[in-house]
Amino acid sequence: MNMHEFLSPPADSARRTGPHDRIVMSSRVRLARNLRGVAFPGWAKKTERIKALEIIRPAVESLPQLTGAFSETMDNLGPLDKQILVERHLISREHAAKSSGSGLVLNKEESLCVMINEEDHLRMQALRPGLQLRQAWIAIDQADSDLERKLDYAFSSELGYLTACPTNLGTGIRVSAMLHLPGLVLAEQITQIISSVNKLGLAVRGLYGEGTEALGNVFQVSNQMTLGEVETDIVERLNKVLLQIIEHEENARAVLLEKKPKIVYNHIGRAYGILANAHSITSKETMNLLSLMRLGVDLAEFPSADRALIDELFVVTQPAHLQKQFTEKLVAEERDLLRADMLRDRLRQVSRPNPRPPGPGGAGLDKRN
Amino acid sequence: MYTLVMLCILCKQKTATFHLTQIVDDKMQKVDLCEQCAKQKGIKEATGFSVADQLFGLGASQEIAQTASGVEIRCPGCGFTQADFKKAGRLGCAQCYATFAEGLEGLLKTMHKGTKHLGKVPAALRQGRDLTDRLKHLQKKLDKAVTSEDFEQAASLRDEIRSTKEQLESVPTRVTS
Numbered sequence: 001m002n003m004h005e006f007l008s009p010p011a012d013s014a015r016r017t018g019p020h021d022r023i024v025m026s027s028r029v030r031l032a033r034n035l036r037g038v039a040f041p042g043w044a045k046k047t048e049r050i051k052a053l054e055i056i057r058p059a060v061e062s063l064p065q066l067t068g069a070f071s072e073t074m075d076n077l078g079p080l081d082k083q084i085l086v087e088r089h090l091i092s093r094e095h096a097a098k099s100s101g102s103g104l105v106l107n108k109e110e111s112l113c114v115m116i117n118e119e120d121h122l123r124m125q126a127l128r129p130g131l132q133l134r135q136a137w138i139a140i141d142q143a144d145s146d147l148e149r150k151l152d153y154a155f156s157s158e159l160g161y162l163t164a165c166p167t168n169l170g171t172g173i174r175v176s177a178m179l180h181l182p183g184l185v186l187a188e189q190i191t192q193i194i195s196s197v198n199k200l201g202l203a204v205r206g207l208y209g210e211g212t213e214a215l216g217n218v219f220q221v222s223n224q225m226t227l228g229e230v231e232t233d234i235v236e237r238l239n240k241v242l243l244q245i246i247e248h249e250e251n252a253r254a255v256l257l258e259k260k261p262k263i264v265y266n267h268i269g270r271a272y273g274i275l276a277n278a279h280s281i282t283s284k285e286t287m288n289l290l291s292l293m294r295l296g297v298d299l300a301e302f303p304s305a306d307r308a309l310i311d312e313l314f315v316v317t318q319p320a321h322l323q324k325q326f327t328e329k330l331v332a333e334e335r336d337l338l339r340a341d342m343l344r345d346r347l348r349q350v351s352r353p354n355p356r357p358p359g360p361g362g363a364g365l366d367k368r369n
Numbered sequence: 370m371y372t373l374v375m376l377c378i379l380c381k382q383k384t385a386t387f388h389l390t391q392i393v394d395d396k397m398q399k400v401d402l403c404e405q406c407a408k409q410k411g412i413k414e415a416t417g418f419s420v421a422d423q424l425f426g427l428g429a430s431q432e433i434a435q436t437a438s439g440v441e442i443r444c445p446g447c448g449f450t451q452a453d454f455k456k457a458g459r460l461g462c463a464q465c466y467a468t469f470a471e472g473l474e475g476l477l478k479t480m481h482k483g484t485k486h487l488g489k490v491p492a493a494l495r496q497g498r499d500l501t502d503r504l505k506h507l508q509k510k511l512d513k514a515v516t517s518e519d520f521e522q523a524a525s526l527r528d529e530i531r532s533t534k535e536q537l538e539s540v541p542t543r544v545t546s
Binding site: 011034037043117145155156157158159161170173225228229231 | 487
């Protein structure tokens with residue numbers, strides 16, 4: 001089946017809602033598993049990888065949760081299609097680089113996604129909108145339990161599930177959430193938050209995982225340790241930390257609005273101004289400005305826009321999504337023009353931001369610290 | 370617009386575009402480099418701990434080599450060597466964990482909360498383990514019954530042992546490694 005007919009239009013996927021989705025954009029739990037007696041994908045010869053794929057793929061496809069799923073080998077997906085999957089956070093950048101001998105199985109709701117022969121033979125992930133780590137864990141645990149009846153996993157009672165990288169050893173679990181934290185960034189508290197989260201043994205990364213910058217004030221928080229701890233403890237620990245980060249973000253926003261409303265409104269107003277009027281704009285600038293507009297929506301500055309519109313624009317303005325709409329190959333500069341055209345067009349329906357009037361005694365000037 | 374800008378830890382001037390995190394002795398080590406410094410250090414791509422090794426001259430991938438004492442260990446399962454691990458930061462196959470167990474131990478200690486798996490166990494293995502435990506327990510009881518010449522109980526224990534053994538045999542053994 002054609003991938004584009006299968007994937008939900010970004011307008012629909014942006015409309016999925018979940019608890020705390022004002023700040024938590026999505027939750028994810030992924031498990032790493034390998035077959036016994038077969039070299040890990042990075043070391044296996046091509047024929048061995050293909051053999052592993054032929055064993056794993058039908059087993060994955062037969063899961064009841066994956067009835068009617070999209071299933072394809074990576075060599076049958078073009079670079080543009082792969083990039084689109086990355087931009088939607090359905091596969092890793094590493095997996096996008098894979099070709100024959102690797103595969104992907106994705107369900108219709110885009111809530112369960114299995115990468116075959118990524119770094120490990122199996123990387124299966126459950127995705128949920130908002131803060132739903134427990135639900136994601138339950139879903140992926142179930143899928144894994146179903147799969148273990150069909151596949152011969154590499155498991156040691158001492159070390160648990162054996163993975164290509166020792167950092168994933170044991171449970172093979174990576175629990176993560178994508179957070180939108182413009183308040184903490186504007187309040188310049190983000191560095192502090194990141195360092196305290198790091199001290200808890202959790203990793204904070206940018207939008208596209210390892211080694212990427214925090215475009216659009218979006219941060220990924222995840223566990224690092226996978227051995228010597230029970231899965232549910234890892235999930236609960238991260239959940240607790242996330243609830244604290246949410247609280248800090250809400251506090252940062254409230255304090256900013258109380259103490260420096262002009263700075264906040266200025267950022268949001270300018271973001272809207274540029275997005276709604278630019279004739280050339282890069283994807284990076286777009287994401288950073290959309291982040292501010294998203295904050296504006298949260299602060300009820302845009303009665304005629306909702307978060308789903310912003311989240312949709314977050315996705316459709318990215319390079320591969322933009323390119324997909326045009327048949328001819330675009331260079332970056334051309335994309336910048338077309339991106340700006342799209343944004344002007346889509347934001348025509350959104351009227352300019354309407355900040356709340358200053359409170360009693362508010363002369364329209366920010367208080368000094 | 371404020372974005373999170375990190376400065377390169379080496380030149381402390383240019384923006385770091387190259388980020389790495391690793392844990393050494395329970396401490397998180399973050400390596401943020403600008404493109405130029407990364408190039409100078411001969412780093413082209415993020416390849417796990419080997420990069421941090423180059424920078425800090427210690428840590429992760431060296432540990433595995435310590436067991437070598439001059440002799441190169443090769444995984445009988447996949448032909449993987451310590452040198453390969455140092456290069457890739459990944460192991461070759463599941464059996465590598467046994468092959469390089471000694472060298473990996475220290476590494477796992479710094480990386481994880483513990484070195485013993487406490488999480489999920491495949492159901493078949495769990496079931497097999499339970500039955501094995503039960504079998505041992507029954508065998509002990511049988512020995513006692515025989516010693517005390519309680520033949521009636523011994524007979525019924527023998528029946529129970531037989532049926533437990535049958536159950537154990539019907540458990541899929543493929544995951545029991």
